[in-house]
Amino acid sequence: MSVPLPPWATEVFGKQAxxxxxxxxxxxxxxxxxxxxxxxxxxxxxNHTYGSARWQGQYERVQEELRHLPGATPVKPFQFPFELMRVGRGLIYPFSYSKKKLDVRIARIPNExxxxxxxxxxxxxxxxxxxMFEFDGFGDSSPAVEVRGGLASLPPDTRLVLVPFVCNASGLLExxxxxxxxxxDLRLQWETDPEPLTLPEAVTSHERLTVIPQQPASADLELTSFDHGAEPTLTLSSRSNVDRQRDVPPLTEAEPVDNQISEDDATH
Structure with missing residues (x-):
């Protein structure tokens, strides 16, 4: 049975809701x-690897799933490494608000x-x-926020749509x-009760390594084995009579040549 769309979603996303x-x-x-x-x-x-991949994926996977919708546009906030998706009038912001189930109506934004x-x-x-200490004329007046980067070019009727979720390294909970x-205190004041999203069981894209890289065939191994390759050319030289009389040990390899160029020089 299909769940009806909330009125705000149809208003913001239109036919793409x-x-x-x-x-x-x-x-x-x-x-x-x-x-x-x-x-x-x-x-x-x-779980640092999980946390880093999850943070990156919450933006990139959303972009992958929505970028082909009519009217979908990526938006790059100022000095933010990822793009947010705008569909219709809705600017989508996904974020994790807890690692265990918690009433989303009392959820807080992780940081300001x-x-x-x-x-x-x-x-x-x-x-x-x-x-209790605020009086007319003495209330705190917050300075206006300067909207920068891609956010500055958004139409004024753009509406922020929040996508809070609960997950940890063991599973995606809700x-x-x-x-x-x-x-x-960064607490959210919901216009209406937040609607739950259906989380499918199937995964349509992921980066799990499931195939072992192809190993060389036996014929290739014969060509690359250390005892089947071409023999190196050796340069031989005899010792002088003076060295032999003084019992000077023979040289088995050439003396190293001093490198006259440092790594710093290579960068200039």
Missing amino acids: AAVRVGLGQALRNMQANAQAAQEQADSRT SQLVKELFTFAPEPAEVQG AYWGVAALGE
């Missing part, structure tokens, strides 16, 4: 498979980076919370999508 929802679920599944494969190949005692500040200029305004404002 259903394809975006399917693509996001598949992208996160592929992300997890890639990261687990990298961790397995690293054979490391820590400059990228996060710029992205949330495309999000709804947070509800105002008046502190994922959601929705629209939210950034409140105090």
Whole structure:
């Protein structure tokens, strides 16, 4: 049974809303498979390899799944190593908010980076919370955020769509999508309840090494074996009578030649 699309998704993504929802679920599944494969190949005692591959994959796998949709455009934030995808009016931002299951309605953005500040200029305004020491005319006024890079060229009607997910090196546990404002202490203020994404079991692309590289055939081995190659040409010279009388040991190889060019010289 198909799950109806939330109204906000149709408003933001238009006719591509259903394809975006399917693509996001598949992208996160592929992300997890890639990261687990990298961790397995690293054979490391820590999960650093998994974490690095997962962080990279959460952007690159989304781009792979959505880039062929009509109207899909990659957007490169200022000094950010990856591109975010914009489909219709929706700018998609995936992020991990926990390593174990946690109510997404109390999720927090991992850190308040400059990228996060710029992205949330495309999000709804947070509800105002008046502190006990705030009075009219004395409230803190946050400076305007300068939007840079590819984000600066986005149309003003662009809407930030969050894709928070829960995963660890053992598995991908759950994922959601929705629209939210950034409140105090980096907590999200959801416009509506975040919708769960379907995470497929099948993986459509991953980098697990499943084939052993082809080994040389026996005929090739005969050509490359050390005792079947062409014999090297040896240069022989006899010792002088003086060396023989003084019992000077024979030289078995040429004296090394001093290199007159250093590595530093080669760079100039």
